[in-house]
Amino acid sequence: MEANIHSTGRLPAAFLTPGSSSFMDFLGSHSPELLPGNRRLPDGVVEAPHGTTIVAATFPGGVVLAGDRRATMGNMIAQRDIEKVFPADEYSAVGIAGTAGLAVEMVKLFQLELEHFEKVEGATLSLEGKANRLSTMIRSNLGMAMQGLAVVPLFAGWDEGKEKGRIFSYDVTGGRSEEHGYAATGSGSIFARGSMKKLYREDLTEDQATTLVVQALYDAADDDSATGGPDLYRNIYPIVTVITDEGFRRLTDQESSEVARRVTDRRLQEPDGPRAALL
Numbered sequence: 248m249e250a251n252i253h254s255t256g257r258l259p260a261a262f263l264t265p266g267s268s269s270f271m272d273f274l275g276s277h278s279p280e281l282l283p284g285n286r287r288l289p290d291g292v293v294e295a296p297h298g299t300t301i302v303a304a305t306f307p308g309g310v311v312l313a314g315d316r317r318a319t320m321g322n323m324i325a326q327r328d329i330e331k332v333f334p335a336d337e338y339s340a341v342g343i344a345g346t347a348g349l350a351v352e353m354v355k356l357f358q359l360e361l362e363h364f365e366k367v368e369g370a371t372l373s374l375e376g377k378a379n380r381l382s383t384m385i386r387s388n389l390g391m392a393m394q395g396l397a398v399v400p401l402f403a404g405w406d407e408g409k410e411k412g413r414i415f416s417y418d419v420t421g422g423r424s425e426e427h428g429y430a431a432t433g434s435g436s437i438f439a440r441g442s443m444k445k446l447y448r449e450d451l452t453e454d455q456a457t458t459l460v461v462q463a464l465y466d467a468a469d470d471d472s473a474t475g476g477p478d479l480y481r482n483i484y485p486i487v488t489v490i491t492d493e494g495f496r497r498l499t500d501q502e503s504s505e506v507a508r509r510v511t512d513r514r515l516q517e518p519d520g521p522r523a524a525l526l
Contacts, residue, residue, distance in 0.1 A: 296326060299315060303401055310490050311456045312401065312403040313332065315435070337495060343400050344398075344401070374408075392420075428449065
């Protein structure tokens with residue numbers, strides 16, 4: 248929706264009418280056709296690239312959210328270096344699994360939703376409130392999901408009130424669940440979760456937590472063809488983000504590569520997985 252001010256020099260009435268602090272409500276009232284879930288799909292089967300595995304783990308002082316870089320379309324690799332983890336705001340992040348195009352669009356709308364609320368209300372939403380807003384957005388995409396264009400994100404952030412990192416997972420209907428310790432979503436999630444189940448501890452350091460999520464992605468890629476592991480030849484590594492009381496931080500390519508090489512080097516020594524605690 249654009250504000251055309253060139254003809255009159257004034258904003259349209261829609262922009263000046265008091266209403267909800269939700270940007271989605273505003274868009275739904277004045278330009279509902281712009282909402283992702285309201286778009287008309289062509290007849291027949293819709294083939295679109297899909298993002299796959301997202302993992303997260305908490306540690307004392309924060310939470311780590313990471314994703315692999317592969318997007319698939321059927322049995323083909325559609326993209327090798329897609330980005331699936333994005334900052335939602337200063338203290339939270341969202342990782343996307345499902346239909347890639349819709350998922351990225353939903354993340355951008357979610358970012359705008361949080362920014363709009365902050366500007367209108369003069370305060371930020373609680374982490375619980377952010378998780379609820381994302382749940383509403385996923386629910387609005389249910390029609391698309393029933394046609395095979397599902398978006399199933401993983402949301403994580405620093406809860407300033409409870410002073411700890413928290414993780415929220417979703418289903419295609421918008422159902423929200425808080426995960427404790429670690430979580431995974433996407434096609435390789437069953438393998439990633441099994442990996443983290445054996446290696447997770449409540450007293451992990453930040454460095455150990457980042458190693459844990461990269462190890463989980465590596466294990467998922469070992470069994471799930473839709474999940475991409477670290478690509479040492481193309482220098483493509485998982486996106487790893489850390490959220491603490493200091494805010495959101497994405498590991499640099501150099502940092503991610505060091506963690507990935509540490510994991511792959513160990514697997515060369517123990518190809519069937521670590522027999523002792525990795526961390």
